[in-house]
Amino acid sequence: MARPTQPLISVDAVVTAALELIDESGDFSLPKVARKIGVSQSSIYNHVSGREEILELIRGRITEGSPVPPAGTPWDEVLRLEIREYRESFARHPRTAPLLVMQTVRHAKVIAFYERLSTALEEAGFAGTDVASALALIDSFAIGAALDLAAPGNVWEVEPGGGSALGRAVENASGLADRAGTAFAFGLEILIEGLRRRAAGL
Amino acid sequence: MARPTQPLISVDAVVTAALELIDESGDFSLPKVARKIGVSQSSIYNHVSGREEILELIRGRITEGSPVPPAGTPWDEVLRLEIREYRESFARHPRTAPLLVMQTVRHAKVIAFYERLSTALEEAGFAGTDVASALALIDSFAIGAALDLAAPGNVWEVEPGGGSALGRAVENASGLADRAGTAFAFGLEILIEGLRRRAAGL
Incomplete structure (x- = not known):
């Protein structure tokens, strides 16, 4: 199997996963985001500082293209x-x-x-x-x-x-x-x- | 230990548990409500028909006393x-x-x-x-x-x-x-x- 050319995790991937979790269930957590992307929870902290920053990025995401x-x-x-x-x-x-x-x-x-x-x-x-x-x-x-x-x-x-x-x-x-x-x-x-x-x- | 004088489950207990779950996490599910009350999921169906009825009862509950x-x-x-x-x-x-x-x-x-x-x-x-x-x-x-x-x-x-x-x-x-x-x-x-x-x- 070839190595993936794209890393699984990125700020965008974290925001997408958290937004999908909120759409489905009304909330998200860092362990659930990590599970959804298929990475460890600690690796998420290399990209965002935590829940509050993810929510702010979601705020920007949902108004994208306005x-x-x-x-x-x-x-x-x-x-x-x-x-x-x-x-x-x-x-x-x-x-x-x-x-x-x-x-x-x-x-x-x-x-x-x-x-x-x-x-x-x-x-x-x-x-x-x-x-x-x-x-x-x-x-x-x-x-x-x-x-x-x-x-x-x-x-x-x-x-x-x-x-x-x-x-x-x-x-x-x-x-x-x-x-x-x-x-x-x-x-x-x-x-x-x-x-x-x-x-x-x- | 004396037997409880009140049954654990009632329509009110189901509504209270579901509302607490929503307040905490943004949503509820019947298995989670059952776990919170400490009863089986099937026993909940003796009291309410399902998710939609619970939400309607919550709608009534939050306006109680108006x-x-x-x-x-x-x-x-x-x-x-x-x-x-x-x-x-x-x-x-x-x-x-x-x-x-x-x-x-x-x-x-x-x-x-x-x-x-x-x-x-x-x-x-x-x-x-x-x-x-x-x-x-x-x-x-x-x-x-x-x-x-x-x-x-x-x-x-x-x-x-x-x-x-x-x-x-x-x-x-x-x-x-x-x-x-x-x-x-x-x-x-x-x-x-x-x-x-x-x-x-x-």
């Missing part, structure tokens, strides 16, 4: 584009969400993403503690919408129609080709219009 | 109260979020919660597909805010101040006694005001 809005894009359009990308990144890996929100953001690419959001919010007119609050609102909405995208077609088991308000809601939504997408577009515009009015002091 | 707004409460106040409760329920068990959103809601108490939200949204003036979209917006915000509540104090590793928009945001927010709570209150009012204006066709 386009950056060109300079000069108006603030509301920056928010639209970035929030859409954010939702899609997490929708591909919904089970990373609880793990990633519980850890300080350190990945340079993701810090740059929040810098673009902060700059757009300042451009909208926000200042002081409201910028961080608006960032949290955007975070909450995008992560929640990503999880909603992973929801089943029938969100609630309820008699369609059937005289209840929820039944009517389910019946009306049943004709939608893309329930989650329709809801996301609805929510995104409410959010941006709400931020615009708040920043203007209305 | 007060119901009294009849006659105005729609916007119903939304405020219910969204606060929703966030707090999930904040105590953030790792249940991805599992619960991926399963159709069947628990009667939780269906009743969505019925109260739907009724409030109709009272606000929403009709047609917008009711389901507004429910999804509320869901996304509340689940996202619950995850944000589990976030660390230092959300981003960035030089406070330091000339960047994100640095300024972090510096300004650092004086807040309750960053996540401040952000939640800010977002909740933007959301409710946005829904009010949308329902009124503004």
Whole structure:
């Protein structure tokens, strides 16, 4: 048998294995990552410092390929584009969400993403503690919408129609080709219009 | 040794064990639940039909004790109260979020919660597909805010101040006694005001 031309282990291989474990089971551990790659646990420490660094690399990985809005894009359009990308990144890996929100953001690419959001919010007119609050609102909405995208077609088991308000809601939504997408577009515009009015002091 | 006066296994014991496993590891399995209680896996099936029923019971469990707004409460106040409760329920068990959103809601108490939200949204003036979209917006915000509540104090590793928009945001927010709570209150009012204006066709 020829010797493998590629080493089994690399930072990329560690990140891929950990992300697959999270997608399957909701979490990962270093022994499981090592077993999955087929290497010893100690050899992983030659490539990454530990669990926290792997999670930060996953944070970068899931947003890989996200386009950056060109300079000069108006603030509301920056928010639209970035929030859409954010939702899609997490929708591909919904089970990373609880793990990633519980850890300080350190990945340079993701810090740059929040810098673009902060700059757009300042451009909208926000200042002081409201910028961080608006960032949290955007975070909450995008992560929640990503999880909603992973929801089943029938969100609630309820008699369609059937005289209840929820039944009517389910019946009306049943004709939608893309329930989650329709809801996301609805929510995104409410959010941006709400931020615009708040920043203007209305 | 006296015989135990309580049997080891009950529906409640199964739900408690599964919820503890999710809190610790992000997921549960029936063999792990059985091992945790100290019973055989087959005996669990005498109490619940399987994984899906356990998850539905967890959905009911985490909202246990949530007060119901009294009849006659105005729609916007119903939304405020219910969204606060929703966030707090999930904040105590953030790792249940991805599992619960991926399963159709069947628990009667939780269906009743969505019925109260739907009724409030109709009272606000929403009709047609917008009711389901507004429910999804509320869901996304509340689940996202619950995850944000589990976030660390230092959300981003960035030089406070330091000339960047994100640095300024972090510096300004650092004086807040309750960053996540401040952000939640800010977002909740933007959301409710946005829904009010949308329902009124503004």
